[in-house]
Amino acid sequence: MTCDRDQLLLLAAGELDAADARRVERHAAQCPACARALAGLRADFRAGFAALDRLPPLEPSGAAVDRALAAGRQALARRRPVLLVTLHVRRWALLAAAALALVLGIDLARGLHYTRPRSGAQLDQLWSGPAGELADTSNRAADLAESVAADPWTRAADMFVADLGASNLGGQLLDLDESLDLLQQENGGAKEPHSY
Amino acid sequence: MSPQVDRELLARLVEGCRRGDQKAFEQTFALFRGPIYSFLARSTGDRHLAEDLLQDVFLRMIDNLDRYEESGRFEAWLFRIAANLVRDWARRRSHGERVGLAAESDPDETRTIDRPVEAPPDLALMKGEEVRRLETCLQRLDEEDRQVLLLRHYGDMSFRDIASTLGRPMGTVLARSHRALLKIREMMERPG
Numbered sequence: 360m361t362c363d364r365d366q367l368l369l370l371a372a373g374e375l376d377a378a379d380a381r382r383v384e385r386h387a388a389q390c391p392a393c394a395r396a397l398a399g400l401r402a403d404f405r406a407g408f409a410a411l412d413r414l415p416p417l418e419p420s421g422a423a424v425d426r427a428l429a430a431g432r433q434a435l436a437r438r439r440p441v442l443l444v445t446l447h448v449r450r451w452a453l454l455a456a457a458a459l460a461l462v463l464g465i466d467l468a469r470g471l472h473y474t475r476p477r478s479g480a481q482l483d484q485l486w487s488g489p490a491g492e493l494a495d496t497s498n499r500a501a502d503l504a505e506s507v508a509a510d511p512w513t514r515a516a517d518m519f520v521a522d523l524g525a526s527n528l529g530g531q532l533l534d535l536d537e538s539l540d541l542l543q544q545e546n547g548g549a550k551e552p553h554s555y
Numbered sequence: 556m557s558p559q560v561d562r563e564l565l566a567r568l569v570e571g572c573r574r575g576d577q578k579a580f581e582q583t584f585a586l587f588r589g590p591i592y593s594f595l596a597r598s599t600g601d602r603h604l605a606e607d608l609l610q611d612v613f614l615r616m617i618d619n620l621d622r623y624e625e626s627g628r629f630e631a632w633l634f635r636i637a638a639n640l641v642r643d644w645a646r647r648r649s650h651g652e653r654v655g656l657a658a659e660s661d662p663d664e665t666r667t668i669d670r671p672v673e674a675p676p677d678l679a680l681m682k683g684e685e686v687r688r689l690e691t692c693l694q695r696l697d698e699e700d701r702q703v704l705l706l707r708h709y710g711d712m713s714f715r716d717i718a719s720t721l722g723r724p725m726g727t728v729l730a731r732s733h734r735a736l737l738k739i740r741e742m743m744e745r746p747g
Contacts, residue, residue, distance in 0.1 A: 407736025411708045417593040423606035434617040435575045
């Protein structure tokens with residue numbers, strides 16, 4: 360590092376981060392001119408602000424305090440109705456945004472990952488692919504996806520549909536159920552009874 | 556100097572003010588009125604004007620609370636409002652206008668701007684001469700140099716924040732600060 364008065368000024372004023380401060384200190388330790396300058400600057404800042412410390416604090420008059428408080432109270436009262444409306448609108452905007460994000464996320468997951476399974480391999484893929492992807496959508500979905508992967512005939516699908524109501528994802532599970540029926544009929548097996 | 560305030564308490568007070576809570580406003584005002592007023596009085600050199608500006612600072616605070624983002628630097632934000640008001644006042648003064656609400660309410664009063672702020676009587680008795688000289692030194696400084704020192708002293712603002720508040724490069728602000736401190740020392744050491 361070369362001699363840099365601005366850096367010394369920054370260091371003396373306490374405005375350098377720890378790494379830069381160490382770098383400038385190291386330089387000053389090896390450069391007598393900078394060391395002297397740094398000591399001088401530090402002394403100037405210390406003494407100058409110590410002088411300002413000797414100025415007595417000032418207080419406004421009682422009448423000025425009363426005036427300011429009264430004006431502040433009026434301003435707060437004017438502000439309150441607007442504020443409540445703002446907060447109300449914000450809350451609803453937030454809820455609407457969350458709902459929209461959920462619907463879009465579900466549609467995205469469906470559009471990207473769902474294809475009606477027609478074979479055992481496709482079903483395996485569905486369990487390992489879309490079920491895993493859905494797990495990312497929410498913790499709730501993760502729990503359910505795990506249950507479905509472990510045992511397709513658990514009540515997990517029921518819970519899923521109940522959770523999502525008439526959403527597209529619920530529809531997907533119904534489609535999935537029909538696919539399983541078809542596969543099992545093709546393989547000569549019978550699906551265990553269930554109800555939605 | 557800026558009071559050492561519990562951060563959580565301050566965040567609660569700010570939130571209270573946002574909700575229009577008068578108690579929260581009163582507490583916030585009580586916490587900061589001294590340092591803000593000292594800053595205003597010593598920046599303008601006029602205690603009556605400073606009282607008007609003090610009210611304006613807190614009104615602007617209320618009006619702009621929605622723009623304040625909680626960052627643990629409420630004091631710096633408040634002092635920035637105060638500094639902007641002082642700057643507006645200085646600008647108007649330089650255009651030869653009469654300044655402040657009080658000027659409108661007492662049109663016959665001739666204001667002496669840049670006169671040293673008088674110390675309270677008891678302190679004036681104790682160390683009156685030194686304080687008077689210091690006040691005089693401050694008022695003799697270039698206006699922006701004085702602002703830099705007072706924002707640092709009362710607002711406890713970093714030079715980086717001061718630079719941003721005054722719209723000046725950091726190096727300029729630091730150099731101004733150092734120069735102003737040297738001037739004060741020199742004036743204080745000068746006899747008489």
